[in-house]
């Protein structure tokens with residue numbers, strides 16, 4: 547029998563956890579059309595290249611249209627994670643998406659948090675949420691999203707993230723927003739070093755002051771930057787299966803996670819957009835085990851995720867106690 551390894555993840559896009567079964571359920575409930583061609587199999591979607599992935603991603607997530615959908619989405623994902631001995635999930639959500647579908651900031655968050663509470667009661671899994679600004683909608687959209695978060699404190703909303711098109715919307719466009727968040731001591735994570743290289747990671751760190759980087763793995767191309775990230779104690783939310791699916795690295799052995807871990811960086815593993823990449827948090831841990839991470843090293847990944855999560859200290863201590 548496989549040994550039980552407690553897990554945690556801090557980089558998953560909630561809207562992107564939608565499974566084909568939920569797609570069909572939401573389409574039926576909301577009377578929307580969905581082409582069967584979009585499905586790869588029971589768990590995944592069919593897509594060819596990155597642009598096709600983005601296209602399919604938009605089609606699939608556009609089916610999430612009500613707070614009830616958000617409830618089902620959240621509960622379903624947490625239930626699956628709990629089966630994999632996941633203790634904690636910190637998921638990114640998008641009020642921009644919710645509003646495009648006619649929900650309000652409060653109505654969609656209500657759906658999410660009601661499910662989070664029910665899942666915690668049913669399975670013991672704890673979850674918190676990060677609001678994402680979407681870079682390719684422009685600096686003003688991201689700024690508005692951040693202001694709304696600061697004006698409406700919510701116990702389950704513990705951080706702010708920057709996601710979307712990294713290549714065409716560099717960090718310098720978002721300085722005003724992230725200065726404002728820093729002034730309010732609001733926790734920050736930024737996608738950087740997934741599509742773009744070390745220079746943009748440096749800009750993200752110096753201009754937007756995140757304590758965590760979404761991916762960040764391409765820092766490996768510049769040893770000085772690797773040292774800087776270690777010295778600043780910045781955490782990497784790595785997503786190996788996602789990087790392999792989008793062809794940034796050919797396989798797990800050639801993914802830099804092992805080297806970054808050995809160089810003393812605070813590394814975590816995460817599923818990112820699980821069904822799109824045929825990924826799961828359990829699958830990430832299995833893959834790491836196959837490339838030589840020991841059980842103790844896997845638990846270090848879990849402890850990193852919990853210790854550097856944006857949750858409150860009491861919840862963190864309770865979760866860390868469970869592991870020991």
Ligand SMILES: [Zn+2]
Pocket residue numbers: 557559709737760818
């Ligand atoms: Zn991501």
